[in-house]
Amino acid sequence: MPNGYNGKILRVDLNNESIEVEEPQEILYSRYLGGGTLALYYLLRELKPKSDPLGPENILVFSGSVISGTPAAGLSRFSVAAKSPETGGFGEAEAGGWWIPELKFAGFDAIVIKGKANRPVYLWIHEGQAEIRDAGHLWGKFPKETQDEIRKELGDDRIRIALIGPAGEKLAKVACIINELKHANGRTGLGAVMGSKNLKAIAVRGKKRMEVADGEAVQRLSKRLKDTYEEPYFSVGNLGTSRVTTMFSEQGILPTLNFREGSFEGAEAIGGETMSKTILVRRGTCYGCFVRCKREVQVGKPYFVDPIYGGPEYETVAAFGSMCGISDLKAISKANQLCNIYGLDTISTGSLISFAMECYKKGILTKRDTDGLELQFGNTEAMIKLVERIGNREGLGDTLAEGICHAAKKFGKGAESFAIHVKGMPVPFHEPRGKVGVGLGYAVSATGPDHMEFPHDPWWATEAGVTLLRPLGIFEPLDVFDIGPQKVRIFIYLQQYWDLLNTLGICMFTAKPFGPQTINGIVDYVKAVTGWETSLFDLFKVGERHVNMARIFNLREGFTAKDDTLPDRFFQPMEGGTLKGKMIDREQFSKALETYYEMMGWDTETGVPKRGKLAELGLDWLS
């Protein structure tokens, strides 16, 4: 038996407002570690297939990992998971911030929430205890007021709060969960699941010191991480994630005008360098991190933007910028703030608006449908208004809040061909025609397309990138347009790596390929914290376990191999930009999917994990 990690899981049943503390056997932590993998363990055991994602039967899990809360930089991330109301399949979203370390200091690794409260409530967790408190006075309130009131009534302004805004309360299928007003578990509509349970917020505060097996090693590894940090080529610390905007535009892979084009003339105006020179007031950060990639921006006129809501990440810049044909960074920042205030996923929200704009352009939507908004690409005012209307579920915004498939169906007239989604979730802003491995990731991801779930092709397209992958036995760089068996192999190894990072809650800007934490360094760190004689072999099996468990979740919900696909647009030539004319070859892509299934130990036709594979992963119980 492994030896060295004891933890607690908080179990909450909102139906009867009961609370229990579970102390799992250490073997559970060894096998699932935390994050979405631990969440899937509970979901697959306790959630009945075909449950209503917005019904009381859905289970909502907040999960850190065995290393969350320990001192190394980049461990601020955690997962929220449930059945997704946006896709109907496995829903998972990660966020950074300060919330998960605080939960660990309060004594818990994870919270498993069932049922629905018969009144608005919030959860207050501190010092190994938890209570369910009335949130009647908080319902309908924006995050800032909610946060202030909770801190005031509990008398501690260091309480960390994850909460939903009005969009979550109103069950918008693109609603997110926000902590510290600016860190979002953005995707798959989990804010609506929280809303459906009448759960406004989870407030946490703890003072427990984290115990680790080898304190000296933890300190040494944490220090080494800091000492060896160098800004990556795209200056994520200095210039934020949106530094890549101009670079992508030059490379022709900046999604523009609803993925019609790949270069955007306003790229520089909305990119990270401009942000730094104009509206940035502070570089923000997460718990214990030296990278400081987060942005805090301030705008006076014409849009008031308060730095307490942070600032737009790359995805948000692309969502409300190039995707909507808007080159006004202040407007984008406003849209970002509105999303954080209403509790909306910026990626899905921006994509929905871009989609609506294309429908408007094609005459599928008219001013009548938009309640008067002139929804041309580039119309800044209309974009901002539509964000608010989605958050408030008004008019066209109400339709869009139900998700892109629902909206496309309602619009009719061929709107579906402009809905750039997989499994019902809009595609994030990494152009698969310019990095084809990303396309494979979009197609096979159980959550729908997720830019935080698999690594992007350019990583392995250079000698330097490949050097980082040496522990995986990868020696040769492959072209970004390649989608042959060797690309699929690398994709699979990196998907497992990425799923491991998410499971452990490690931020990619502190881990290779962007940060100083080497792949083997992660093993050393897990050993130091837990005392387990683990290995990269063992930890990668956890990543593989995550992929397989999420797959099984979706199969139970009725998903099939047919759902592992890309929108037609990516099999059509790009209409503008540096890569104009580039498209994905449909046949090669099908072949890659088949190869992926085969390499995964899944049936090549149905994509169902074989019994042997499940048994090999210790997942016999899912056969």
Next chain:
Amino acid sequence: MPNGYNGKILRVDLNNESIEVEEPQEILYSRYLGGGTLALYYLLRELKPKSDPLGPENILVFSGSVISGTPAAGLSRFSVAAKSPETGGFGEAEAGGWWIPELKFAGFDAIVIKGKANRPVYLWIHEGQAEIRDAGHLWGKFPKETQDEIRKELGDDRIRIALIGPAGEKLAKVACIINELKHANGRTGLGAVMGSKNLKAIAVRGKKRMEVADGEAVQRLSKRLKDTYEEPYFSVGNLGTSRVTTMFSEQGILPTLNFREGSFEGAEAIGGETMSKTILVRRGTCYGCFVRCKREVQVGKPYFVDPIYGGPEYETVAAFGSMCGISDLKAISKANQLCNIYGLDTISTGSLISFAMECYKKGILTKRDTDGLELQFGNTEAMIKLVERIGNREGLGDTLAEGICHAAKKFGKGAESFAIHVKGMPVPFHEPRGKVGVGLGYAVSATGPDHMEFPHDPWWATEAGVTLLRPLGIFEPLDVFDIGPQKVRIFIYLQQYWDLLNTLGICMFTAKPFGPQTINGIVDYVKAVTGWETSLFDLFKVGERHVNMARIFNLREGFTAKDDTLPDRFFQPMEGGTLKGKMIDREQFSKALETYYEMMGWDTETGVPKRGKLAELGLDWLS
């Protein structure tokens, strides 16, 4: 690209007696490391399928690894590989001793030998050079004379020599290759391949210092290995491998009377403790090893046994002892010496005699067939005479020397049901009815049943055993009789581990579970020697590569899933001993085979590795 290992391969073509030195790209070493895996790389590329194993077209590879010759204990082992004349499939056998470190000091990692000399020759390798020398005067000579003469004519008595005896010259299909008179690459008949090439010996001498990437780490890890060594529970150093004889007999898993029974009344008389108290004169060892598990025994009367030929290992004790119903350790030692003198595999030879004894008992063989030998179980004289006759290929010995299938066919009258073999090679002396995972290993091994290719069930049947397997994510012990999916999973992981040990040339008595070298320690050591940022993930892929490449080798030769089986005897009840009545359930075993194929990424019906699996292992070139 990896960085840190440069090596040389010696290529010999005996057809025209030409010699070349190849300096492979480092990536080749990274992917294949050495041993049978590196050998398979050459065999699969350069040996035409369906070649005559005793024809000049067969390729014979002697291979160490990237870590052979460096200071840690237990690195004295190497592989010889070729197409096997005993099975017609992949032939591989490992041996310890002093030969491979010397080859490394002489500047080479491996030797790839093709063709057939038109006269007896030997190979002389020293200081990065090699020459082919006449061996006319050595042909027909026994190992001691051969060794003495070569050392004398080359003027260096520290030359290390791997050679064949008369059995190899006469193409006995159970002939082995011997170094230092007592270390045998025993199985799969590779001595005959050497004989078929007219190659009597390979003499090596080198003074090159091994270069390592991190000398301090190599020293530290080597010292730690030594400092942390404790005798395992079966006292392999003090009492030799045959210490287990009595233990196995008590447990009912000592193969007795051609696998009819599992306990032997003479077990104590032939076991390691008796050997230590009676005929042992010295504990022998291999290069740089502190375990000293080897035996050197001396017998005066009635059989002269010289300690220069070592002493019997457990397998040999069982082969000529319990299998033949013989409880005379001196006679067993004589048989061992004869095998080393004639160059015979003790396992196959003992098994052949035991088989013949059963045929004699059943009346299938009579005194006429045996040239007068009274071949009852327990007849010591007859046993010893038959060893010599096999070595000299006389009468019944000639028939047996052609292999167990050939002999069974020739005997007729149902003899085949007494031939306890898989793929034409006799089964070594680990009773699969008492450790069913071993049975799975026998069935699927590409070389035919090999006790050095997979770990034995009791390893993982205890809490302590399982602790050693923590880096593989194995937490729970399983019963020795279990053959369900979790057992198959552990079997697969350990098969890859074992194949990795063989590939690197690491002795199991210095590596876990018997020795102090932990599974993760092996990764550290490979890193220290090569400078590669490798991992257990990466190294286990090499083990997996070995299993798959050997499989492909056999498929090319016409083997099918039907060859992955056990002799009927193991599906029948044991007739005596502690486990009397125990048998393997045929249906469960079939199911386990299917599970094994599935977990391996092979077709569940045909056992053919899928394209996806081969691509994942970087073996696309074998599809």
